[in-house]
Amino acid sequence: MNGYSVVIPTLVRSSLRDCLFSLAATWGPPPQEIVLVDDRPSGGPMVRVPGELACLVRVLASRGGGPAAARNLGWRRTRTPWVVFLDDDVLVEEDWCAALAVDLKRAGERVAGVQGRISVPLPCDRPPTDWERVTSGLARARWITADMAYRREALVESGGFDERFPRAFREDADLALRLQADGWELTEGERLSRHPVRPATAAASLRAQAGNADDALMRAVHGPGWHRRAGEAVGRRPRHLAITAAGVLAAVAALAGRRRLARAAALGALAGVGEFAAARILPGPRDLREVTLMLGTSLLIPPAASWHWARGVARSRSARPWPGPAKALLLDRDGTLVHDVPYNGDPDLVEPIRGVREALELARESGLRLAVVSNQSGLASGRFSPEDLEAVNRRVQELLGPFEVWKTCPHGGDEGCACRKPAPGLIAQAAAELGVEVGECVMVGDIGSDVRAARAAGARSVLVPTAQTRREELEGARCAPDLLTAVRFALGEASGGRLWR
Known part of the structure; x- marks a missing residue:
């Protein structure tokens, strides 16, 4: 069984208590920890945690950053191979932990995420309301984080959830598309969770139109065909835009004294609103409250949707895929910056790899902080002295320019230290000394231990293969043909090559 953590972003609604008690009642291999990320701007008291879970629960505060930022904060504080995201209004079934264990065991090494099955209970004694029907769509949605398990290394390499999505909308589809573009696979598991329909205010459907701005961001970073790849429908936005355009035309024509055109446009807008209202009313309970609510909101939703779409298009015009430029570049020395001379203690043998200086100049001009992180077991075996190592590093800087930080592991491979790559120690130390978060770094190396060290620490990585790379x-x-391409990846200007090949 792969170890896993559970991350639940929450506004500490009453549903959180029910979610936690359902987790406490399930059987099977338990999570190693449960991270509750309180996203209320000013915090407050937490709900009572079931006694069975008390030793597993950790509470973090994201201070109103939104669900994407809350999930990122949560998973970055975990160290398990898998992270399972749950919404705070989800109820897991009795065998959820056991079914999850099967889902994760079946996941091949190329599988980045395994989605749980979602059921949305609807009333049996009457037709569902419009809000209930909208919520029931979660049962058919793909890759939603209501119950989604992600491999931690996939989250690291992707940069996690795009924090430009301020709502619990589209941030899950965005992550899925980025992972699939990198060659990862996503699958559906057998575990089951229930997502009850939570109470909604009269203006809930109107407020939901803000999601049109998120659709504009999706289009900007994933192209016009993103709906098809994400398994989503375009929905009614084209009709909403047409209704709004007709309404605006009617108003402008009336002000210009063109009454016939104004009447035609107004009739067109009203016909569109009428069709929209009927599509929402007829499948529902058709009681007075529902009919009145549908008529009122059907009139307001088209202009609201159009406004949010236009606002989103304007804001996301130059948007790039998450996570954007890194703040620091961490570089292996031998085989990445200079040709690998085993156990080299002689500065005269230092020879830069072709194109490296130009790549480093681009990095420095672009504001990337630079550090070298290197295993040097020759110190432990006595093949060279600390003074020899310092002389070699000095020569590297003479040929390639300055590096802000040098972090070296002097231990042998059998000493079990926490710094020798693939352990994360050097990566974490370099980031701390540079004053940046590990997740804001990109590690570049030439062998697998460089990649594994970066992932263990929580940094993205690029492999620049050499003849020594197995x-x-x-x-x-993620591979690049040279350091220049790796630098461009760190700057958000290149893909760096697919992760799977």
Whole structure:
């Protein structure tokens, strides 16, 4: 069984208590920890945690950053191979932990995420309301984080959820599309969770139109065909835009004294609103409250949807895929910056790899902080002295320019230290000394231990293969033909190559 953590972003609604008690009642291999991320801007008291879970629960505060930022904060504080995201209004079934264990065991090494099955209970004694029907669509949605397990290394390499999505909308589809573009696979598991329909205010459907701005961001970063790839429908936005355009035309024509055109446009807008209202009313309970609500909101939704779409298009015109430029570049020395001379203690043998200086100049001009992180077991074996190592590093800087931080592991491979790559120690130390978060770094190296160290620490990575790179080390790594391409990836200007090949 792969170890896993559960991350639940929450506004500490009453549903959170029910969610936690359903987790406490399930059987099977338990999570190693449960991270509750309180996203209320000013915090407040937490709900009572069931006694069975008390030793597993950790509470973090994201201070109103939104669900994407809350999930990122949560998963970055975990260290398990898998992270399972749950919404705070989900109820897991009795065998959820056991079914999850099967789902994760079946996941091949190329599988980045395994979605749980979602059921949305609807009333049996009457037709569902419009809000209930909208919520029931969660049962058919793909890759939603109501119950979604992600491989931690996939989250690291992708940069996690795009925090430009301020609502619990489209941030899950965005992550899924980025992972699939990198060659990862997403699958559906057998575990089951229930998503009850939570109470909604009269203006809920009107407020939901803000999601049109998120659709504009999706289009900007994934192209016009993103709906098809994400398994989503375009929906009614084209009709909403047409209704709004007809309404605006009617108003402008009336002000210009063109009454016939104004009447025609107004009739067109009203016909569109009428068709929209009927499509929402007829499948529902058709009681007075529902009919009145549908008529009122059907008149307001088209202009609201159009406004949010236009606002989103304007804001996301130059948007790039998440996570954008890194703040720091961490570089292996031998085989990445200079040709690998085993156990080199002689500065005269230092020879830069072709094109490296130009790549580093681009990095410095673009504001990337630079650090070198290097295993040097020759110190432990006595093949060279600390003074020899310092002389070699000095020569590297003479040829390639300055690096802000140098972090070296002096231990042998059998000493079990926390700094020798693939352990994460050097990566974490370099980031701390540079004053940046590990997730804001990109590690560049030439062998698999560089990639594994970065992932263990929580940094993205790029492998620039050499003759010493084993074929199996290429699988699952983001590869680049040279350091210049790797730098451009760190700057958000290049893909760096697919992770799976």
